Amino acid sequence: MIKIAFAGFRHGHINTLYKLAEANPDVEIVAAYEADANARANAEKTLGVRFTHENYEDMLKDENIDVVAIGDYFGVRGSLAIAALKAGKHVYADKPLCTSLSELDEIEALAKEKKLKVGCMLDMRYNKNTQMIRNFIQEGKLGEVHAIFFSGQHPLLYGSRPNWYFEEGKHGGTINDIAIHGIDYIEYITGLSLKKVIGARCWNAFATEVPTFKDCGQFMVELTNGAGLMADVSYAAPNSSGYKLPFYWRFTIWGTKGVMEFSTNSEEIIIALNGNPGIETITAPEIDIGDCLSVFVDELKGKPTDIDTTSVIRATRNTLKIQEYA
Numbered sequence: 001m002i003k004i005a006f007a008g009f010r011h012g013h014i015n016t017l018y019k020l021a022e023a024n025p026d027v028e029i030v031a032a033y034e035a036d037a038n039a040r041a042n043a044e045k046t047l048g049v050r051f052t053h054e055n056y057e058d059m060l061k062d063e064n065i066d067v068v069a070i071g072d073y074f075g076v077r078g079s080l081a082i083a084a085l086k087a088g089k090h091v092y093a094d095k096p097l098c099t100s101l102s103e104l105d106e107i108e109a110l111a112k113e114k115k116l117k118v119g120c121m122l123d124m125r126y127n128k129n130t131q132m133i134r135n136f137i138q139e140g141k142l143g144e145v146h147a148i149f150f151s152g153q154h155p156l157l158y159g160s161r162p163n164w165y166f167e168e169g170k171h172g173g174t175i176n177d178i179a180i181h182g183i184d185y186i187e188y189i190t191g192l193s194l195k196k197v198i199g200a201r202c203w204n205a206f207a208t209e210v211p212t213f214k215d216c217g218q219f220m221v222e223l224t225n226g227a228g229l230m231a232d233v234s235y236a237a238p239n240s241s242g243y244k245l246p247f248y249w250r251f252t253i254w255g256t257k258g259v260m261e262f263s264t265n266s267e268e269i270i271i272a273l274n275g276n277p278g279i280e281t282i283t284a285p286e287i288d289i290g291d292c293l294s295v296f297v298d299e300l301k302g303k304p305t306d307i308d309t310t311s312v313i314r315a316t317r318n319t320l321k322i323q324e325y326a
Contacts (some may be wrong), residue, residue, distance in 0.1 A: 002297055003057055004067040004092075005031035005052075007080055009043040010162060013094040013121055014071025020293040021069070027297065033059045035072075059247045060087035067092055067300070073162075074177065078103030081118070087111035092119040092296055095180050097316045099172030104320060107173050108313050120295035120312045124181045125188055126291055128292070129284045134189040136260070141273075143256030145190050148229040150182045150251045155242055156206050156215055156235040168211040174202055174217040178233035178325040181221040181249070183322075184315035188306065192223040194318035200326035205315065206235055219322050248315065 004021055006029065008014065021027045031052040034040040043049040053059040060068070060083060068076050068084040070093040076315050078098030081091045085107065087097045091097075098104050111118050124130075136142060164170045171177065187193045200219035207215045216234035223229055237245060249264040258273035272279045292307075 001028050002026055002066050002167070002300060003028050003030045003064055005029075005033070005062070005065045005089075006049070006069045006071065007033050007056060007059070007084075008070055008072025008077075009034050009039050009047075009049070009093055010036065010070055010073045010164065014069070015043075015047055016241040017069055017071065017092070017094065017121060017293060018043075018175055020145075020291055024293060024297065026274070027293070030064055031059055031062060035261055048055040056083070058119055060084060060089065065089055065308065066201045070094065070097075073164045074172045075099050078107065081107050082110065085114060085116055085118075088114060088116070090117045090119075090300060092121075094121045096120075096172060096176050096204075096319070097312065099121060099176060099320075101317065101320050101324065104313065104316055112126070112258075116235060117296070117299055118312055119292075119299070119307075119308045120180075120316065121292050122181060122184045122307060122315065123292040124185045124264060124314070125307060126289045128267070128271055128287065128289055129264070130189065130289070131287070132259070132282070132284045133262060133269060136269075136271075137190055137253070137255070140257075142253065142258055142260060142271075144225065145253055145255045146225075146227045146229065147254040148186060148187070148190075148252070150229075150231045150249070151247060152178050152182050152231070152249050153237040154178060154233075154235050155237045155239045157239055158207055158209055166213045168212065171213070173323040173326070174214055175200065175233060175326055176319055179217065179219070179231060179322065180315055180319040182231055182251075183319050184307075184311070185222075185251075185317065186229065187311070190223075192225055192227060193314065194221055194321065195224045195226075197322050197325045198228075200322050202323075202326040217326065219326065221322065231308055272287065 011268040033053045067090040097104045198220040202214035207213045252261045
């Protein structure tokens with residue numbers, strides 16, 4: 001049985017992880033900590049969390065804990081992860097894992113030194129379309145990939161999104177916040193990783209109440225085979241649409257044999273191949289796609305997994321490089 005402690009409930013994603021932990025037969029929740037009184041009260045009310053510690057350092061002294069799951073505000077996550085690793089605990093975090101390359105360097109070094117695992121909620125991999133898309137590309141049916149565009153615009157939801165998002169030093173950048181999903185996903189389905197950042201920009205456009213908050217993010221990078229990738233991960237989607245728009249996390253990938261387009265909100269994958277007139281639409285079958293926590297549990301058990309500590313560190317590093325450029 002893997003015993004997990006939760007540190008921070010400042011973002012809704014950690015609520016999802018808490019529920020996954022409750023449902024996983026190989027996981028036992030043994031501790032919880034939250035410094036913010038409002039966040040603690042909300043977690044108690046909505047999730048039934050039983051908080052066991054008033055102090056994070058004291059929680060880390062508990063030898064009964066195997067894994068620390070981190071869901072505090074973004075700017076403090078790196079330091080929480082570093083402290084957990086120093087205490088001999090594996091780390092599993094909501095994204096982003098941290099907000100600086102120096103923090104990531106220390107996280108990577110500690111994980112190697114102490115032979116600990118580091119996981120992250122890169123759950124876009126578990127979209128029902130993913131394996132069909134990955135197989136199509138990996139089998140060469142699209143040819144060599146040379147150009148990619150993805151858009152991951154989110155609604156800003158100012159007023160309902162946690163206030164700390166807009167406080168200096170707590171967010172860490174819109175690209176680091178959102179783009180890691182797309183960066184990780186592209187590498188998973190194509191096998192291509194970041195080679196060089198060509199350009200990146202963040203600016204304020206929609207969060208007029210907080211002019212210092214750079215809510216828009218765009219970038220252009222070169223991938224390892226020379227392919228170009230462009231992306232927009234701005235907080236530009238209409239608030240009233242939420243996350244339900246058909247082009248939420250939309251990907252277009254061009255290869256030497258054709259082009260494919262899909263989004264995480266659609267069950268259909270559109271493909272146009274050289275030699276075939278028009279387009280073809282395929283639908284992913286209903287399959288058990290698993291979940292991100294179960295894969296991390298498998299890694300802890302020593303089983304081979306598609307995502308592991310190395311790939312989490314790499315996706316985090318690549319995204320932080322783009323954010324730093326902006």
